[in-house]
Amino acid sequence: MGETLLQTTVVGSYPQPDWLVDRQLLSKGVPRTRAKDMWRVPEPWLEQAQDDATLLAIRDMERAGIDVITDGEMRRESYSNRFATALEGIDDENPAEIVNRSGNRTPVPRIVGKIRRTGPVELRDMQFLRANTERLAKITLPGPFTMGQQVKDEYYKDAEAMCMDYAAAVNEEARELVKAGADVIQLDEPWLRNNPEEAKRYAVKAINRALEGITVPTVIHLCFGYAAVVTGLKPTGYSFLPQLSDTIAQQISIESAQPKLDLGVLKDLAPKKVMLGVIDLSDPAVETPETVAGRIRAGLKHVGPDKLLPAPDCGMKYLPRATAFGKLKALSEGAAIVRRELA
Numbered sequence: 597m598g599e600t601l602l603q604t605t606v607v608g609s610y611p612q613p614d615w616l617v618d619r620q621l622l623s624k625g626v627p628r629t630r631a632k633d634m635w636r637v638p639e640p641w642l643e644q645a646q647d648d649a650t651l652l653a654i655r656d657m658e659r660a661g662i663d664v665i666t667d668g669e670m671r672r673e674s675y676s677n678r679f680a681t682a683l684e685g686i687d688d689e690n691p692a693e694i695v696n697r698s699g700n701r702t703p704v705p706r707i708v709g710k711i712r713r714t715g716p717v718e719l720r721d722m723q724f725l726r727a728n729t730e731r732l733a734k735i736t737l738p739g740p741f742t743m744g745q746q747v748k749d750e751y752y753k754d755a756e757a758m759c760m761d762y763a764a765a766v767n768e769e770a771r772e773l774v775k776a777g778a779d780v781i782q783l784d785e786p787w788l789r790n791n792p793e794e795a796k797r798y799a800v801k802a803i804n805r806a807l808e809g810i811t812v813p814t815v816i817h818l819c820f821g822y823a824a825v826v827t828g829l830k831p832t833g834y835s836f837l838p839q840l841s842d843t844i845a846q847q848i849s850i851e852s853a854q855p856k857l858d859l860g861v862l863k864d865l866a867p868k869k870v871m872l873g874v875i876d877l878s879d880p881a882v883e884t885p886e887t888v889a890g891r892i893r894a895g896l897k898h899v900g901p902d903k904l905l906p907a908p909d910c911g912m913k914y915l916p917r918a919t920a921f922g923k924l925k926a927l928s929e930g931a932a933i934v935r936r937e938l939a
Contacts, residue, residue: 606911611916613917629681649670653666707747737784742785803844816849
């Protein structure tokens with residue numbers, strides 16, 4: 597049998613239970629430094645609690661009918677900070693502050709030495725996921741360009757050199773994750789579109805270094821930010837997209853449902869597979885399967901069914917769990933509707 601057409605997947609995160617994290621603290625932003633006060637469970641029992649939450653996320657994704665699942669990122673305070681702050685050369689204890697584009701001051705790690713990976717960070721996460729599902733399993737890592745945008749560099753004074761060291765660290769981790777049973781490796785690179793001019797200089801080179809020698813399918817995820825954090829109108833196009841056709845990643849993940857993206861941009865990504873966002877995370881209502889099917893059909897006007905993977909726009913961690921589950925079920929059922937039409 598061939599590969600399932602319109603294979604459904606998730607971007608990465610799933611809602612963490614209220615007994616695990618303080619969701620009021622979680623709602624204040626996406627931390628760059630560690631945010632250990634977010635956890636409700638004391639340290640001696642935290643890993644066990646995270647394991648239990650991970651099992652809940654896995655079972656929800658399986659029950660919803662998702663084809664390629666993750667661990668829900670239950671052990672993370674944000675998509676990036678757990679890996680990014682675990683590397684040598686990073687001072688997370690004495691953070692700097694930067695002013696973001698919204699004018700808010702954000703604590704960020706300082707780069708005080710050469711960036712190196714000194715040991716596994718997400719290896720046990722992948723081993724736990726692999727041991728607890730027979731579904732195809734994906735694990736995500738923050739991309740080198742994005743990590744380079746979330747720090748204060750006090751060592752390199754050369755953004756490209758810094759990002760290439762990040763890329764080497766990501767590559768070492770990704771190789772171990774494949775050995776642990778990862779079926780798909782995804783790099784989250786939302787900052788590509790925030791700084792497209794700098795991205796054009798070296799982002800593709802850094803991404804290719806991060807994915808060098810990875811033998812399973814690889815994904816680059818782009819988005820305009822979490823719907824719960826980035827409110828208001830989003831752009832209807834990406835400022836850094838055609839360039840990703842030059843990466844060695846086989847799949848590009850893009851947010852489409854909330855910003856109502858002009859899907860004509862998909863032609864820029866040929867011959868990549870496209871993880872297309874067809875679930876709007878800004879809408880508290882759960883989509884009907886037919887609504888999802890309509891968004892998938894719109895994508896199929898530009899991409900063949902063998903190259904389209906329906907997904908949510910972004911990570912789901914800021915949603916109520918019941919809403920997230922309902923949206924995933926609609927995703928699965930909507931894809932099934934279109935598969936039947938293609939049969």
